[in-house]
Amino acid sequence: MTTTQAPTAARVRARARSGWPAVTGLLLLSALPILGGALRLGELGADPASAPSPVLAVVIVAHIVGMSVYCLLGAFQFSPALRCRAWHRRVGRVLIPAGIIAALASITLGVFFSGPDEKFALAMVRIAFAVPMLVFLVLATTAIVRRDFTAHGAWMTRAYAIAVTGGTQALVLIVWSILGGETSVESETWLVGVGFVINSLVAEVIIRRRARRGLRRG
Ligand code: HEM
Numbered sequence: 138m139t140t141t142q143a144p145t146a147a148r149v150r151a152r153a154r155s156g157w158p159a160v161t162g163l164l165l166l167s168a169l170p171i172l173g174g175a176l177r178l179g180e181l182g183a184d185p186a187s188a189p190s191p192v193l194a195v196v197i198v199a200h201i202v203g204m205s206v207y208c209l210l211g212a213f214q215f216s217p218a219l220r221c222r223a224w225h226r227r228v229g230r231v232l233i234p235a236g237i238i239a240a241l242a243s244i245t246l247g248v249f250f251s252g253p254d255e256k257f258a259l260a261m262v263r264i265a266f267a268v269p270m271l272v273f274l275v276l277a278t279t280a281i282v283r284r285d286f287t288a289h290g291a292w293m294t295r296a297y298a299i300a301v302t303g304g305t306q307a308l309v310l311i312v313w314s315i316l317g318g319e320t321s322v323e324s325e326t327w328l329v330g331v332g333f334v335i336n337s338l339v340a341e342v343i344i345r346r347r348a349r350r351g352l353r354r355g
Contacts, residue, residue: 156216163212163301170303171208174201189251196242196249203239204300207232211297229281236274236296243267259326266333270299287351291344298340299333306332 178201180187181194188194210228219225247264250257277292309332314320 156218159215160212163215164209166301166304167205167208167212168304169307171205173303174205177201189249193246193249193251196245199238200242200246203235203242204303206235207239207297207300208303210235211293211300214293214297233274233278236300237271239300240267240271240274240296244271255322259322259329262326262330262333266299266302270296273299287348290347294340294344295337298336302329302332302336305336308332309335 178198181197185191185194188197210232213219214225214228214232244264244267247260247267250260252260273292273296277289277296280286280288280292306329309328310320310325313324313328318324
């Protein structure tokens with residue numbers, strides 16, 4: 138019994154250490170918003186006038202491409218196996234500018250929001266998280282310049298948690314509808330906020346667990 142269980146447990150531990158279960162989960166979480174963004178890009182390509190102005194069309198493209206690149210490549214940064222390699226550094230050089238462009242574009246889209254009045258509050262909730270995402274990315278960059286890897290990891294985790302909220306928000310909305318909750322713009326605004334809060338709390342748990350593990354290793 139023990140001889141068959143031991144290698145299995147070791148394999149499970151090795152897989153967790155490689156980080157692939159986390160990477161796969163994050164890629165799946167990113168899939169839905171990225172798909173939505175790709176559809177909007179197709180619509181913009183077919184009808185550029187569907188954007189409020191040519192300048193905002195460019196901002197929308199920057200937002201969608203920046204967020205998609207950040208979510209996809211960012212998932213791989215959570216693999217401890219890749220973290221010790223040149224891959225992490227090389228991808229980081231693409232990731233941080235992509236995240237900063239995406240967050241700046243989010244803020245611009247929120248500030249120049251021209252959609253229906255009832256969606257204004259939703260845009261403001263998104264701005265309320267786009268601003269911290271930008272600040273966290275700047276703090277992550279200054280931390281890496283100082284060679285403070287712990288702080289860098291913590292700020293990047295917080296920024297990434299905000300960026301991948303699209304998937305969490307979709308899950309929260311699905312659970313809400315299954316439970317019979319009404320689907321209105323007002324409830325959507327609250328649920329999007331809940332999605333941001335859930336991801337930010339999960340990020341704090343991961344950061345604390347990482348710190349505890351670091352202390353144990355001495
Ligand atoms: C992969 C992730 C994401 C994708 C693909 C995406 C895509 C989009 C799309 C297609 C729009 C509508 C643009 C338009 O046609 O006017 C939009 C709007 C917006 N997004 Fe994102 N987004 C993502 C993540 C985020 C995140 C994490 C934030 C904030 C932290 C954010 C903030 C905003 C804001 C402020 C707007 C404009 C206001 C609104 O439509 O509510 N987005 N996004």
